[in-house]
Amino acid sequence: MRQFARRNPRILVGGAVIALLLLVAIAAPFVAPYDPKLVDVTNALLPPSPAHPLGTDDLGRDVLSRVIWGSRISLSVGLIAVGIGFFVGVSLGLLAGYIGGLFDLLAMRAIDALLAFPALLLAISITAALGPQIQNAMIAIGVVAVPAYTRLTRGQVLSLREREFVLAARTIGATPLRVVVRHIFPNATNALVVQATLGIAAAILAEAALSFLGLGAQPPEPSWGQDINYNARYLSNLKWWMSVGPGTAIFLAVFSFNFLGDALRDALDPRLRRAA
Amino acid sequence: MTQYILRRLLLMIPVAFLVSVIVFTLLRITPGDPVLVFAGEERDPAALEALRHEYGLDQPLPVQYVVWMEHALRGDLGRSLRTRQPVTQAILERLPKTLELGSAALLISISVALVVGTLAALRRNSPLDLIATGFTIAGVSLPNFYLGIILILVFALALRVFPPGGYADFATEPVDNLKRLVLPAITLATASLAINLRQVRSSLLDVLSQEYLRTARAKGLGERAVVLRHALKNGLIPVVTIFGLQIGALLDGAIITETIFFWPGVGRLAVDSIGGRDYPVVQAIVLMSALAFMVSTLAVDVLYAWLDPRISYRRQAG
Numbered sequence: 164m165r166q167f168a169r170r171n172p173r174i175l176v177g178g179a180v181i182a183l184l185l186l187v188a189i190a191a192p193f194v195a196p197y198d199p200k201l202v203d204v205t206n207a208l209l210p211p212s213p214a215h216p217l218g219t220d221d222l223g224r225d226v227l228s229r230v231i232w233g234s235r236i237s238l239s240v241g242l243i244a245v246g247i248g249f250f251v252g253v254s255l256g257l258l259a260g261y262i263g264g265l266f267d268l269l270a271m272r273a274i275d276a277l278l279a280f281p282a283l284l285l286a287i288s289i290t291a292a293l294g295p296q297i298q299n300a301m302i303a304i305g306v307v308a309v310p311a312y313t314r315l316t317r318g319q320v321l322s323l324r325e326r327e328f329v330l331a332a333r334t335i336g337a338t339p340l341r342v343v344v345r346h347i348f349p350n351a352t353n354a355l356v357v358q359a360t361l362g363i364a365a366a367i368l369a370e371a372a373l374s375f376l377g378l379g380a381q382p383p384e385p386s387w388g389q390d391i392n393y394n395a396r397y398l399s400n401l402k403w404w405m406s407v408g409p410g411t412a413i414f415l416a417v418f419s420f421n422f423l424g425d426a427l428r429d430a431l432d433p434r435l436r437r438a439a
Numbered sequence: 440m441t442q443y444i445l446r447r448l449l450l451m452i453p454v455a456f457l458v459s460v461i462v463f464t465l466l467r468i469t470p471g472d473p474v475l476v477f478a479g480e481e482r483d484p485a486a487l488e489a490l491r492h493e494y495g496l497d498q499p500l501p502v503q504y505v506v507w508m509e510h511a512l513r514g515d516l517g518r519s520l521r522t523r524q525p526v527t528q529a530i531l532e533r534l535p536k537t538l539e540l541g542s543a544a545l546l547i548s549i550s551v552a553l554v555v556g557t558l559a560a561l562r563r564n565s566p567l568d569l570i571a572t573g574f575t576i577a578g579v580s581l582p583n584f585y586l587g588i589i590l591i592l593v594f595a596l597a598l599r600v601f602p603p604g605g606y607a608d609f610a611t612e613p614v615d616n617l618k619r620l621v622l623p624a625i626t627l628a629t630a631s632l633a634i635n636l637r638q639v640r641s642s643l644l645d646v647l648s649q650e651y652l653r654t655a656r657a658k659g660l661g662e663r664a665v666v667l668r669h670a671l672k673n674g675l676i677p678v679v680t681i682f683g684l685q686i687g688a689l690l691d692g693a694i695i696t697e698t699i700f701f702w703p704g705v706g707r708l709a710v711d712s713i714g715g716r717d718y719p720v721v722q723a724i725v726l727m728s729a730l731a732f733m734v735s736t737l738a739v740d741v742l743y744a745w746l747d748p749r750i751s752y753r754r755q756a757g
Binding site for chain 1: 453454455457458461462465466468469576577579580581582584585588589591592596597603687688690691694695698699709710713714718721722724725728729730732733
């Protein structure tokens with residue numbers, strides 16, 4: 164493990180930054196200097212200062228504290244949405260690839276239909292239909308993520324199904340479920356781990372966009388996307404700090420996951436190593 | 440070739456059917472009784488029932504779907520709940536503005552990706568290459584609404600080089616139109632530029648290491664001819680597919696970009712309609728975007744097959 168990390172310093176760096184982000188999110192009540200919802204109009208619209216490193220918004224709320232608390236929403240939506248997409252997508256891919264036939268045909272046409280939509284637009288319409296709530300945004304982003312995992316898993320199953328070790332497992336009487344779960348799935352994990360890491364980045368970005376459009380977390384909950392939208396009205400007065408805080412936070416979180424995913428791809432996916 | 444296109448079109452039919460079912464379902468699971476929206480102040484149960492009957496909302500869902508589909512195929516996607524304007528008309532009015540923004544962004548994205556990507560691949564590990572590779576991750580990590588806000592802050596509010604948003608008609612005020620186009624086009628182009636740049640660079644690196652380029656150099660061709668005539672020609676084939684996938688990303692990006700820059704296109708219409716619970720408009724935009732995306736994907740696949748003679752048209756599509 165240590166050797167692996169030494170040979171892949173980018174994985175170490177990316178992983179460390181993400182660990183730090185998660186830590187901040189978990190420890191939000193202890194690291195945030197103020198209550199993120201505490202209104203203090205006497206201190207409204209203050210530029211960054213030692214007391215408020217990222218300034219305050221129009222209600223005097225501390226921007227840094229809102230950014231720290233906002234990481235909870237962004238990271239949990241990222242993780243849960245990818246969890247939904249991963250679980251549904253991988254199960255569907257394993258089934259479609261292994262059972263084949265009519266089930267495969269129908270499942271893949273449904274996946275094609277999901278892929279026919281521009282991703283964000285589909286997430287927007289699902290969230291709008293279910294009602295603008297953070298849980299619904301999570302579901303919507305998860306649904307949109309399903310096709311990538313299904314296609315990846317199915318492709319792996321198809322290429323592994325006739326290989327000797329799978330035939331051997333079947334010959335000694337392993338049940339189909341066992342063959343799929345114990346013999347085929349482990350061979351697909353590398354590609355899936357890469358996809359999931361990059362998927363978290365995409366999910367955080369999608370959540371921020373949905374919240375920016377008012378379809379995610381609702382005020383006064385601190386949320387990066389929603390806060391940017393709320394504070395954008397003060398842009399014309401050049402009160403930049405209220406947008407820059409949450410904006411930079413989104414960038415940092417998404418960048419870390421993309422960076423780690425990229426490093427993992429170079430390390431785990433030998434087919435792509437050449438082009439990197 | 441014709442056969443290939445025909446088969447692909449046939450394959451599109453079941454997918455298009457499923458797409459329409461998804462869009463219809465999303466419309467129907469939306470909370471709130473649409474009749475109450477139509478009826479305004481009317482609360483008399485008998486009158487509401489009559490309205491429900493008039494709009495066919497008392498029919499079973501499959502019947503409603505068939506009726507909706509029949510109308511949709513004739514280009515009738517209903518009326519906007521807010522303006523009573525036919526939905527198709529509302530979308531067509533705004534479409535040219537979205538196309539203008541989209542083409543400008545695509546132009547920036549493709550041309551910069553080609554030039555910078557080629558240079559980065561030729562001078563591997565040079566400062567330019569490092570900046571370019573860094574940008575390929577940073578560009579896709581930057582939310583476009585945040586990028587748009589930064590551009591507005593710096594170039595519109597602080598430096599006052601470009602207007603912060605809005606739209607001017609090209610026919611009457613061409614200069615103003617282009618000035619207002621710059622910031623949103625850059626905003627929309629950035630994420631897709633990052634992806635294209637990465638693809639151009641990596642497929643060119645792939646080609647540059649191949650034997651036939653050594654042959655080309657061995658027969659005495661100048662480096663310029665080797666790169667332009669031999670490397671780029673083959674190296675750019677995979678890039679075409681990636682460009683094609685950008686169409687969907689651009690549609691997504693337009694929603695946000697148009698909202699920030701007050702660009703009166705289809706994306707902004709979608710956002711306004713979601714805010715105003717104007718579901719017929721939202722559904723129509725979703726349906727038309729999905730169809731446009733499917734057609735553009737097909738067009739790219741055809742182009743790809745035409746560019747690369749190694750791909751057989753007869754091969755079964757996965």
